[in-house]
Amino acid sequence: MILDRDLLDRLATTIDWNDWRWQMRNSIRSVEALQNYATLDDAEVAELETAGSRFRWSVTPYVLSLIDDTDPRCPIRRQHLPSGGELAPDFGSLDPLQEGTNSPTKSVVHVYEDRVAFKVVNVCPTYCRYCFREYFVKGSDTRSSQDSIREGLDYIASRPAIRDVLLTGGDPLMMSDERIDGILTELRAMPHVEIVRIGSRTPCTLPQRITDGLVAMLRKHQPLWLNTHFNHPDELTPEASRALNALADAGIPIGNQSVLLAGINDSIDVMKRLCEQLLRVRVRPYYVYQCQTLEGTAHLRVPIERGIEIMDGLRGNTTGFGIPTYVLDTPDGKVPLSASWFVRRDGDEVLVRTPRGRIWREHNPVGRPDPTTTT
Numbered sequence: 001m002i003l004d005r006d007l008l009d010r011l012a013t014t015i016d017w018n019d020w021r022w023q024m025r026n027s028i029r030s031v032e033a034l035q036n037y038a039t040l041d042d043a044e045v046a047e048l049e050t051a052g053s054r055f056r057w058s059v060t061p062y063v064l065s066l067i068d069d070t071d072p073r074c075p076i077r078r079q080h081l082p083s084g085g086e087l088a089p090d091f092g093s094l095d096p097l098q099e100g101t102n103s104p105t106k107s108v109v110h111v112y113e114d115r116v117a118f119k120v121v122n123v124c125p126t127y128c129r130y131c132f133r134e135y136f137v138k139g140s141d142t143r144s145s146q147d148s149i150r151e152g153l154d155y156i157a158s159r160p161a162i163r164d165v166l167l168t169g170g171d172p173l174m175m176s177d178e179r180i181d182g183i184l185t186e187l188r189a190m191p192h193v194e195i196v197r198i199g200s201r202t203p204c205t206l207p208q209r210i211t212d213g214l215v216a217m218l219r220k221h222q223p224l225w226l227n228t229h230f231n232h233p234d235e236l237t238p239e240a241s242r243a244l245n246a247l248a249d250a251g252i253p254i255g256n257q258s259v260l261l262a263g264i265n266d267s268i269d270v271m272k273r274l275c276e277q278l279l280r281v282r283v284r285p286y287y288v289y290q291c292q293t294l295e296g297t298a299h300l301r302v303p304i305e306r307g308i309e310i311m312d313g314l315r316g317n318t319t320g321f322g323i324p325t326y327v328l329d330t331p332d333g334k335v336p337l338s339a340s341w342f343v344r345r346d347g348d349e350v351l352v353r354t355p356r357g358r359i360w361r362e363h364n365p366v367g368r369p370d371p372t373t374t375t
């Protein structure tokens with residue numbers, strides 16, 4: 001693929017470029033559309049046609065402009081454009097988290113007693129090739145109906161145990177400001193709902209969506225948290241930084257959830273740079289997910305031992321709160337994956353591994369010390 005860099009550069013100087021609706025209207029969803037921006041060889045056309053027919057794809061002109069066409073393994077290209085690897089025989093299923101069985105109503109996933117994921121929309125600015133909600137965003141209806149949002153709100157209203165609501169999708173920020181405002185207003189009126197979180201990749205894939213109007217509306221609904229999704233330091237562009245800073249300036253704490261992906265961020269160096277650059281724009285690395293055993297993602301999955309090794313490599317080598325928790329999501333909830341720093345007990349001592357690779361002996365007798373005993 002050879003991108004028409006002149007065309008993209010010219011577009012990027014127009015006012016329309018900064019309008020998220022223009023980015024959505026001009027999203028590239030077919031080989032023909034892509035050919036307006038790039039020269040593709042026959043093999044690339046065939047790959048996009050066959051792999052792309054399994055799971056729809058779409059990229060904003062903004063995301064296309066970030067692709068490095070001189071790098072066949074470009075981390076941005078591999079997250080968004082279909083590749084032949086998706087058709088390889090695979091162990092994976094279509095709904096690895098069995099969300100269907102954890103859904104009391106179509107739009108709500110209720111795994112933990114006190115919090116729910118509320119799927120308010122089934123469209124996204126781009127379709128990540130490893131999306132575990134593929135089963136959901138695959139639907140031909142482009143939006144979750146008003147009815148399923150209504151059912152979800154009624155369900156949450158009827159369960160006083162729910163204190164934390166996570167708006168997800170699809171990407172909730174694909175909705176208009178008015179509709180988001182409406183949902184947040186209803187949730188805020190429920191006395192048991194203590195916090196609301198929004199999960200959105202728009203700061204990464206459509207930073208133009210973070211407008212002054214959106215931010216002003218969101219800040220009315222505090223305490224509101226936002227979790228976004230960056231996987232590679234190259235995604236932290238000036239546009240993304242502007243969007244993240246605008247959210248942080250509005251007092252919205254931002255976390256990042258990335259997915260460990262083969263050839264994209266499965267190295268200590270890339271993960272460290274990603275986490276450190278996120279901190280510079282006031283985003284706290286929250287989770288790194290093991291890529292789900294999802295049909296069509298065998299080429300992107302990393303052995304869990306390697307993931308643990310990468311996370312282990314960050315400890316002691318970067319800011320403590322810059323280190324996310326590596327987790328495997330399961331139908332029962334998220335399972336943290338880590339190497340143990342605890343080694344074993346030796347009499348009154350506990351042996352631990354240190355970030356410098358030594359064993360430290362900590363005096364730590366079993367049982368509570370008796371304050372009446374003097375020695």
Ligand SMILES: *Cc1c(COP(=O)(O)O)cnc(C)c1O
Pocket residue numbers: 109110111112115116117166329334
């Ligand atoms: C991830 C998730 C949550 C939130 O989990 P936290 O560990 O609190 O971030 C809630 N519900 C579902 C179904 C989830 O998958």
